[in-house]
Amino acid sequence: MTLPPPRDVARWLWTWRQIILLGILTCGAYGLVLYGFGIIAGPIQEDEGWSSAAVNAAFMGSYLLGAAASLVSGRVLDALGPRPVLWTGLIVGTVFLMAASYSENIWLFIVFWTIGGAVTIAGLFYNVTMPIAARLxxxxQTAAMTVLVTTGGFSSVIFMPLTGLFTDEFGWRWAVRILLVVAAAISLPAVLSVRRLPPIPPPEPSSAPAIGSQAGRHGFGGVQEALRSREVQIMLAMVIASSFGLGAMLNHFVPASTAAGMSITAAGALTGLRGLLSIPGRALIGPMASLLGLRPALGVGYAVILLGTLALLAAGPIYWIYLSAIIAGLVWGQTMPLQGLIASDVFGLRRLGTLMALQTAMGNVALAIGPFAAGVLLGLVDDNYQPVLVAIAGVNALTLALLLLMVRTHRQPLKQLAASLLASRTAPQKRKSGAP
Incomplete structure (x- = not known):
């Protein structure tokens, strides 16, 4: 295997420097708020004597409030550009999360973590960095998203072991403080680098949509106009179903695996393997999208996720659990970036930040409700995971069905475009043949 010349590597790094920095920023943002919290939740309960429900209320609160705050950050991104959004996410998020690490009262901890996590989610998560990458x-866009999410995909691989190490050595409070400093330090270059976005070229009055969506490359004029689009409605429903199933499986994979006979140590190791496998999975986004197209590539991903759920449902032999974890790792990392690329196609660029924020808000609410709903169902069936996994598989199948429906809806503008082009070409010939 021949390595590329250093000059080509340097040129590639320079071309994608802003996207790489945005990926590093995203890596730091997700590191503590999403991945690290699952590590420190247990030590918080043990050290402070706070209940599991109270501690996890801070996590759920940050996601629910973050969903609402994302609607604001999306509008600000479209109107004022990335700098106010990124600076607010970095400074305000860090200050409130730092305050949570000093809180001796459970209610103060919940309030500070909820606000800090929500501002971080609204200002530094993919709902902001994906539209920025698409505009840059x-x-x-496919190449930009691939670089972004592949870089950001190292978040769990880096921050989960770091969180565990710092918590064991210094306790959860100092672990949070150290990780906040690390996250802020690696996020700052992106905040300083991405100052403004290039203007969106105005649509040409005589040209049809370039990408076949109902919006065209320029995009919808407003949120209400977008929400009247059938393609947008199906897209949002698909993201809600996907996030619901993803949240349920993420939180219940380990207990479902132990219920099938696997040790909790092995199940935890599989969770780490799943995160590691997401990195090569994300790197395959570009080749898959080029080979199959965006929507077929996402359809393959949804179908494989359904297969992974069925593999866990069939678990008696332990290898079914391993198969489920491997499938999840390779595919789950692809679905959100592909959803983002399709969203850019469907929404257009003009209101991309606002509409992507709306999509993310709906997805985050579903992501938060999914584990809770699965837990309620588990209690109703006497802690039997088989019906729960059947329900999750049903949600996976619904997600795939909604994608197929969206593909069918997406083809209608293409058919209309082809018909108009055919009519415009045949009209002059008819006039010419009918002339005296």
Missing amino acids: FPKR
């Missing part, structure tokens, strides 16, 4: 490289 409007003609190379």
Whole structure:
């Protein structure tokens, strides 16, 4: 295997420097708020004597409030650009999360963590960095998203072991403080680098949509106009179903695996393997999208996720659990970026930040409700995971069905475009043949 010349590597790094920095920023943002919290939740309960429900209320609160705050950050991103959004997410999020690490009262901890996590989610998560990447490289969005999410995919691989190490050595409070400093330090270059976005070229009055969506490349004029689009409605329903199933499986994979006979140590190791496998999975986004197209590539991902759920449902032999974890790792990391690319296609660029924020808000609410709903169902069936996994598989199948429906809806503008082009070409010939 021949390595590329250093000059080509340097040119590639320079071309994608802003996207790489945005990926590093995203890596730091997700590191503590999403992945690290699952590590420190247990030590918080043990050290402070707070209940599991109270501690996890801070996590759920941050996601629910973050969903609402994302609607604001999306509008600000479209109107004022990335700087106010990124600076607010970095400074305000860090200050409130730092305050949570000093809280001796459970209610103060919940309030500070909820606000800090919500501002971080609204200002630094993919709902912000994906639209920025799409605006920076409007003609190379697939490549930009691949670089972004592959870089950001190292978040769980880096921050989960770091969180465990710092918590064991210094306790959960100092672990949070150290990780906040690390996250802020690696996020700052992106905040300083991405100052403004290139203007969106106005649509040409005589041209049809370039990408076949109902919006065209320029995009919808407003949120209400977008929400009247059938394609947008199906897209949002698909993201809600996908996030619901993802949240349920993420939180219940380990207990479902132990219920099938696997030790909790092995199940935890599989969770780490799943995070590691997401990195090569994300790197395959570009080749899959080029080979199959965006929607077929996402359809393959949804179908494989359904297969992974069925594999866990069939678990008696332990290898079914391993198969489920491997499938999840390779595919789950692809679905959100592909959803983002399709969203850019469907929404257009003009209101992409606002509409992507709306999509993310709906997805985050579903992501938070999914584990709770699965837990309620588990209690109703006497802690039997078989019906729960059947329900999750049903949600996976619904997600795939909604994608197929969206593909069918997406083809209608293409058919209309083809008909109009055919009519415009045949009209002059008819006039010419009918002339005296």
